[in-house]
């Protein structure tokens with residue numbers, strides 16, 4: 001096993017202080033040329049919670065996600081992951097942090113020329129140095145973990161349904177046993193039953209693995225059924241955050257129309273039955 005794998009297994013990986021905050025974003029500003037997209041935005045996510053992140057189209061949800069992942073540069077502010085200031089992390093530390101994050105990007109983005117098994121192995125090849133047989137076994141475990149049949153392993157993405165592609169992408173996000181997964185609109189494009197099954201899977205993974213989940217979503221069903229907390233992005237900041245009950249009680253105009261629209265009212269009634 002490589003040095004990286006040994007470092008990832010360090011016990012401090014799960015026991016650092018700072019309460020149970022996995023991700024702490026403080027006063028970050030992100031912009032492009034003269035356009036400011038996020039202005040001194042702050043947000044925390046706690047270990048083991050499922051945080052739903054919503055906001056109008058174009059409000060900056062993807063920009064924030066990319067800034068947290070270090071893919072888009074911020075102009076100011078700090079981001080701590082597992083208590084480590086990412087700007088101050090050495091290259092080795094940054095790599096260790098990266099291994100603890102799993103990401104499922106909005107458009108699934110499986111490699112079409114690779115089988116599901118090979119897709120799941122992409123992060124393993126990047127960060128670990130394992131014998132092929134072990135990687136095959138690990139990939140199969142992940143494939144089964146997300147509820148795909150074993151024979152999906154040898155299939156190409158073009159041979160899978162939309163729901164299976166999302167699951168395969170989730171298996172890849174889980175390849176390195178991350179502590180937190182970032183899901184960008186994971187249920188978009190799925191029918192309501194497929195979406196509900198995916199939500200159930202996410203909740204099960206949180207319950208069984210203690211996974212922390214940061215889920216960007218427009219899906220009211222997901223927000224009502226699996227999210228412990230919701231954060232709303234607007235006016236370049238986190239406008240409101242709290243439980244679904246807090247969202248339902250908010251008088252903030254966008255939050256009010258989103259969470260107290262007709263569809264939301266139906267879901268709220270269903271959840272209370």
Ligand SMILES: Nc1ncnc2c1ncn2[C@@H]1O[C@H](COP(=O)(O)OP(=O)(O)OP(=O)(O)O)[C@@H](O)[C@H]1O
Pocket residue numbers: 032037055056057058059060061062063064
């Ligand atoms: N690389 C970039 N260069 C310039 N502007 C950008 C860039 N990336 C994003 N933006 C702008 O930042 C704003 C926020 O975009 P972002 O994609 O984060 O919105 P979003 O909330 O994720 O929207 P949606 O819900 O539609 O996916 C938009 O006005 C977008 O045009």
